[in-house]
Every structure is written in structure tokens, then in C-alpha cells.
Amino acid sequence: MSPEGGEQVVREPEPEPVPQRLLAAATRLFAEHGFETTSVQQIVDAAGVTKGAMYHYFGSKDDLLYEIYARVLRVQTARMEQAADSTESVQRRLRAVAVDVVVTTVTHLEDTVIFFRSMHLLHPDKQAEVRAQRRRYHERVRGLIEEGQASGVFRADRSAELVVDFFFGAVHHLGFWYRRDGPMSARQVGEQFADLLLDALRV
Amino acid sequence: MSPEGGEQVVREPEPEPVPQRLLAAATRLFAEHGFETTSVQQIVDAAGVTKGAMYHYFGSKDDLLYEIYARVLRVQTARMEQAADSTESVQRRLRAVAVDVVVTTVTHLEDTVIFFRSMHLLHPDKQAEVRAQRRRYHERVRGLIEEGQASGVFRADRSAELVVDFFFGAVHHLGFWYRRDGPMSARQVGEQFADLLLDALRV
Amino acid sequence: MSPEGGEQVVREPEPEPVPQRLLAAATRLFAEHGFETTSVQQIVDAAGVTKGAMYHYFGSKDDLLYEIYARVLRVQTARMEQAADSTESVQRRLRAVAVDVVVTTVTHLEDTVIFFRSMHLLHPDKQAEVRAQRRRYHERVRGLIEEGQASGVFRADRSAELVVDFFFGAVHHLGFWYRRDGPMSARQVGEQFADLLLDALRV
Amino acid sequence: MSPEGGEQVVREPEPEPVPQRLLAAATRLFAEHGFETTSVQQIVDAAGVTKGAMYHYFGSKDDLLYEIYARVLRVQTARMEQAADSTESVQRRLRAVAVDVVVTTVTHLEDTVIFFRSMHLLHPDKQAEVRAQRRRYHERVRGLIEEGQASGVFRADRSAELVVDFFFGAVHHLGFWYRRDGPMSARQVGEQFADLLLDALRV
């Protein structure tokens, strides 16, 4: 197995660290078979480690689920804030945010599917944490809409809150029908979803 | 057991039949604790029967889940078809369908939540059955949109299919945020969701 | 369904009585799937009756098993006694008994298989009854051998008891290898088994 | 836990490993109460372990049954081959094989009883495995008989196959009557069974 003689050793590519391997395996299995129907044994087998190793890095099976979604949420929040805080017009900023959330949701479609399916199995405290983070996200977007309504570029007789719930409902449901090997790219869907959102706000 | 004398006996109100009691108990518990984390024992205890009785009427725990959602789907399909096949203008018909699906979804919000959470745990055959039924539903609504696009009352540069997926995504996600004791009635949400849908199709 | 008017009614052939139908169904199912892995529901379904009907005629599932084998044992005992008590020479009588037990065992091969597999599941009292009846059977055959040994036509240095156990062991094991659609008829096997038995007793 | 001082510690005798304890307990209980009427709980209680431990080592209750008999079959096959392949005369080799199979069958009488009673409950694949192994065993013995028939030391007008079925039928039925505390030792029965087998082949 190990290099026998020669000075010049050809290194195997550094394997992914154990925690990453575990998260990747868990994501795939949870998406394929569901959180509850995937056993810790299956996860560690798929990751090529043992149970002891998993419990060394993660406190519980729940922790894996939490980490999977928390990662996505961090990424989405960072990207959304960058778009929302830019110097563009509010229409362009809202459109950018809308396209981006579709694209990143599709990029992490498994994580999103897993999450909306299984959030209710998480410990209430962790559920609350994620919900709070999601709420902050929604509120920033709602702020964008209200900003446009206040400045007259968006129609003001639409409830900004309801529009946000409507739009993100559609986005969070992507996992139920979007197929990566289907006819539309993530960006195409994002553009069209953004169109539909802006339709609803056109004066 | 039966009344002995001739005097007027006060009858206990006829209790709900066992299958209905089981479905009601299962719906409540699945919504509250999730499908996988609710045991058959909890269900039969809540329904006041024994496990044997449950397995007399339902083949499995899965069957309960299936029945819960199949019932809703039957109701929604019947109501949608009535609205879609009326003699009103296509705009009014589409609006009626949109309002109605929101109202019935909210009426059966628990069932809907349960279903989208747990569909993946159903036997593949049953999943396929439900999906097929859902697809027929969507297709009828898409037909309505295409009818309007063909007759020029809806803008034709929106993908009817994408609009359907967008709209029903938002509807199916209602369970994640709508609260019956909140500020908006189901009908109010339905009217506003219908507005947003028609915005997207206005020429 | 039943004839309404006409004098000349065409009768369906009288169906087998319920108890017989139950025993026949039970025999087939026990042989195919085993006693323990056949449910009472399967038996009554196969017999085209309901559970209540079965419990009307049989006290328990055990009773079916008992009846199945008791019937065979009665037949075998009657036939054996007829052959053993005839006026032929002892060699011819023993041979006739040997051939006959093979033939009747093959005729009722399912019952025999079921019985030796499942006797231990019977209530001890019923087990004892059957054992006693079997023992009487064996003893009558042993008597035949001892009669031949006493009269000098069979070699006396073979233990009659052991020969009986040896021979009937082979007979009772027929169910493990004999196939009705195989190359040998029951009678052929019987003749050869009889040969082998008499070989062992030849002076 | 470990010895603290330098003085001579008296070690408890190393306990049997868990898998062996489980097999021993299962054998005893299956023989006493039958396979189907022995619960896994009874087995693990008797072995002094928990269910989890059992399922750590054995895939199922079936597996225990399979292992019990597979072990015996391995032993019997090895011993038979040693006797059959020796340099003795074919008569002496066949006799040695016959005596030995009786002795080892009696030594493992419980396993044999269990097996012939319960083989039909095994998964078809495992049944096939065992049958195939048994068949190889029978065929080696049949080969021995045919060898003797070809060289003229056994009478050739007996079907070797039928003789094998006859003899092993008797052997496999030992469990129904042989008692270890009875008047005959296993070896005595073996010698007499061998006599009866050779009687049938004497020219």
C-alpha cells in the first residue's frame, strides 16, 4: 500500500476530510431515501468511516441534517446581501436577488429538499435557529420591495409580505418538480421566476 | 344490550365509524409529530381502538398516509373541474380555480403539510398514483391558461407550464407559513394569490 | 342465483361439505408453506368459507393438523392389520405389509410430510395419542418379525425392534426425496423397500 | 477491573464467545420447543445477551437455524470423505461410513432433529445450499456402492440410489426414536445399521 522504495513518491490525492465525506454521504442518502429511513450505519458505510468517527465529529444524526441546511443558508444569505446592498436600482437589485436564490436553490437542490421534508424532525431549538435565520432573509427581501413601493417604482397595493411568501413558496417548492437534466437551466428558471415576481409589482 | 322496556331510551350519539376515527387521529398526530415519529400505537390509542382493528381496515401505516392525501386530492380535483368547466370567461374561471385551491388547501392544511413532508416514504407505486393524479390536476389548469393565451386574453410570452409550477409551488408551501389564527382569512389569501397569478398573465 | 320457477332444475354438483373442504385446503397449504407459516385466514380463504365456519367445525388450528394425520393413521392401521392377519406365510405377510405402508405413505405423502414436520407443535396430549397409535402399529409389525424369527424363517440374530425402527425410518423419510412425477411408482419403491427389509432377515 | 496487586489472581474462566453461546442456546431451545415456537427473546435470554448483540452476529433467526445445521453438515462431510477415501476394501469403507454417520448424527441429534423439522422455513436460497451439500454427500456414498457393485463385491441388482435413500432415510429418522439414555450406544446402533445396509448388498 505505502510507497516501497523510490525517492519520488506519487501521492494519492489527499482524500476529503472525514467531516466533509460524512456530510456529502448524508446529503446524498437523505435526498435519496429520506432522513428517517437512512440509518447512521448507511451514512458511515457510504463515507467509508465508522460510527465512532461520526460521533467524534457530530453530536447526533440530527446534527448532520442541521449542518447540511445551515451551510446552504449561509451561502444564500451572503449572496443575497451582496446583491441587495449593491448600488443598482431597486428593480435590478430585486431581480438579481430573485434570480440568484433560484440558482443557488437549484445548485443545492438536494439540501433544500431534505430540509423542507425533515425540518420538523430537528430539535426545536435548532428549528428555531434556522427559522430565525430564514426570517431575516425574508425580511431583507421584503425591505427591498417596500423600498421600491415607497419610491413609487413598485405598485404599493400589493402586500410586500404576501408577495415574499408567495415567491419563496414557489422557490422552495422547486425540488418537487425541477430536474437538472430537464429542458431549462437554473438561470433560465431564475429569470422567468424573476419576471413573474416583477409582474406582480409593476405599477 | 338493546333497550329492554318500551320507554323512550336516550341514545348515545352514534360514534364515528372506526376508519374515520383512525384517519382523524392519524392526521392530527402526523401533523403534530411527523409521520415517522408517530407510532401506530399512538394512533390507535388516540382513536380509542386496538392495533388489530386498525390493520383490519388499513393494510399498513402507509395506507393511512395515502388515504389522508388521496381524499383531499379527490375533493380538490372535483371542485377545480367544476370551476374550470363553467361557462364563465377564462379569466374568471382561472381566478375561481386559483382562489378555490388556496381555500381548500388551507381547509385541509394539515393533510397537505403531512403529504409534502412524507410522500417520499410512501411505497413507490402509491407515490406514482398520487403524482399522476396531481399531474392531471396541473394539466387541466395549464389548459385553462393556454386557452386564454390562444384567445388573446392572457399574454402568450409566458410559459404556461412554468406559471403553473410557480403558482402551485406557492400554494403547496402555504403550510410553512399560513396560520389560521393569523390576520388573513383563507379567502383573502386566495384572492391575493389569484391577483398575483393574473398579474403574470395580463397582456 | 337459485332457480326461480321451472320444474326441471339443473343442479350444480353438490359441493364438498365444509369440513372436508377445510381439511383439503389445510393439507395443501401446510404441505406447501408449513403449518406455522399458514394462517387460518389463508385456509378459510382457500376453502371458500369464513373463520367463524372453521371454528364451528374445528376447535383450533391444531385440530386440523391432528385430524389430517389421524385419518392417515387409521387407514394405514386397518390395511396393515388386514395384511398381517391373513393366512399367508409370515414372509408373504411381512412383505405385503411393507409394500403397503410405502404405497399408502406415498398416497398420503403430503399428510405424512406435514405430520413429521409439525407433530411437535401439537398439544402434548394429542401428541401422546398419536404416538401411542404409531407404537401399536410398530409393535404389530415387530410381532410379525418375531414370529418369523421364532419359526426359523427369519434370522434371529437381528433385533426385531431395531429392524422395525430402521425400516419405518426409511419409510417416514420418503417425503424428503420421493417425487410422484419421478421414475418410480409407489409400488415399485414399495417392492424394493420390501426386498431390502427381507434381505436383512434372510437366514 | 484488571488485577491491581502482584499477588496471584484467580481468573474467571474465559466465557464462551457470544456467537457460540447463542448457537448453543438456540440449539437447545429449538430442539425442545421447535423453531417457530422459540422466540428470539428466549434465545438471547438463555444466552445471557441482548437482541442487539444477536443481530450483530446473525442476520436473522433463520441464520441461526442455518448455521446450526451447516456446522453439522461440514463435520459429517469431512469425516465421511476421510473414511470413503481410505485405502481399505470398499466393504470396510462403506461400513465405516455407515457407522460414522450414525454416530455423528446421534452426537448432534438435536441439530438433526431441528433441521429436518424446520428446513422448510429457511429462505429458499439457503435451503438450496443445504440440499446441494447433502446431495454431494449422498452421491459420494452412492459412488462407493457402485464401486463395489462394479468390482463384484456388492450385488449389482440393487439400485444404488434407492439403497442410499433407504439407508439415509433411516439415519435421518433416528431423532424420532433414539434416546441417549436408552439401552444402545450410538456405536451399537451404527454397527447394526451398517449390518443392515451390507445385508442388502451381499452377493
Add this chain to the structure above:
DNA sequence: AATGAATGAGTGTTCATTCAT
């Protein structure tokens, strides 16, 4: 950092039997 044997509480499901009708 990592193992893997062992735990023990819990799961969905089966089934012979009873009994009011």
C-alpha cells in the same frame, strides 16, 4: 482519532381466537 461490540427501548405487523349478530 477511531473502533465496533453491545445496549435497550422501540417499531410495524401478524394472528389465533372470540363474540355479538
Add this chain to the structure above:
DNA sequence: TATGAATGAACACTCATTCAT
């Protein structure tokens, strides 16, 4: 005679987690 809904105890099996090493 016969029904079939209902019982209730039992069953094989699973699994997240622990812990001595």
C-alpha cells in the same frame, strides 16, 4: 350455521447511541 369486526398478546427486527479499548 355462519359472519367478520375486534381483540390483545406476541413477534422479529431496527437503530441511535455509548463506551471500553
